Amino acid sequence: PKIEFSPPFAADLSEITRDSKDIGNKAKHLAVLQKELGATVPQAFAVSTRACNYFIEFNELRGAIEAQLADLDITSPSSLEAVSAHLTGLILAAEVPPDIDKALLSRYDSWQQPGATPLQVAVRSSAISEDGDCSFAGLYTTVLGVDRARISAAYRQVLASKYSPEALFYRVSQGLSDEETAMSVIIQQMVG
Numbered sequence: 001p002k003i004e005f006s007p008p009f010a011a012d013l014s015e016i017t018r019d020s021k022d023i024g025n026k027a028k029h030l031a032v033l034q035k036e037l038g039a040t041v042p043q044a045f046a047v048s049t050r051a052c053n054y055f056i057e058f059n060e061l062r063g064a065i066e067a068q069l070a071d072l073d074i075t076s077p078s079s080l081e082a083v084s085a086h087l088t089g090l091i092l093a094a095e096v097p098p099d100i101d102k103a104l105l106s107r108y109d110s111w112q113q114p115g116a117t118p119l120q121v122a123v124r125s126s127a128i129s130e131d132g133d134c135s136f137a138g139l140y141t142t143v144l145g146v147d148r149a150r151i152s153a154a155y156r157q158v159l160a161s162k163y164s165p166e167a168l169f170y171r172v173s174q175g176l177s178d179e180e181t182a183m184s185v186i187i188q189q190m191v192g
Contacts, residue, residue, distance in 0.1 A: 005053035009103040022048040024126030024184035049182035059094040080165040087163035123154035
């Protein structure tokens with residue numbers, strides 16, 4: 001697929017449609033529940049696959065990712081572990097580009113009421129190809145109880161989970177390329 005890495009990097013549920021190509025199914029389903037069925041859904045926004053692609057481009061990671069995946073042998077647990085450790089390490093050590101960080105924080109800040117207790121959010125995967133013909137159930141990370149200061153770090157954690165040994169095994173065994181499973185992320189207000 002064509003790799004897009006220009007803005008917009010985030011979209012509120014109200015901006016997401018069934019046809020949004022750079023937003024994963026989990027976020028699309030929440031948008032449909034809210035807009036078409038009138039269901040009450042905690043505030044949420046999706047971080048697009050464009051942001052993930054830009055994150056990789058900004059940090060010049062595409063070559064390293066492709067080189068590691070070219071050497072991956074999914075029948076070998078040691079190969080899966082080694083490739084996973086290398087790729088997740090690259091993602092976790094990389095910088096969230098300022099444009100993406102600004103998009104995440106401005107959406108979060110728009111929810112915060114002056115003088116109110118700081119909001120806690122869940123940062124969850126909504127990858128392309130997830131929750132569709134392939135499920136990826138339980139293979140990607142969800143980070144709970146995230147405050148404003150930790151949003152970027154939690155975003156990196158979810159991106160890195162795309163390269164866990166289990167996610168790599170499942171994706172490759174389903175015949176999906178790295179680009180076909182670009183990571184979109186949901187950031188959703190936690191309710192208590």
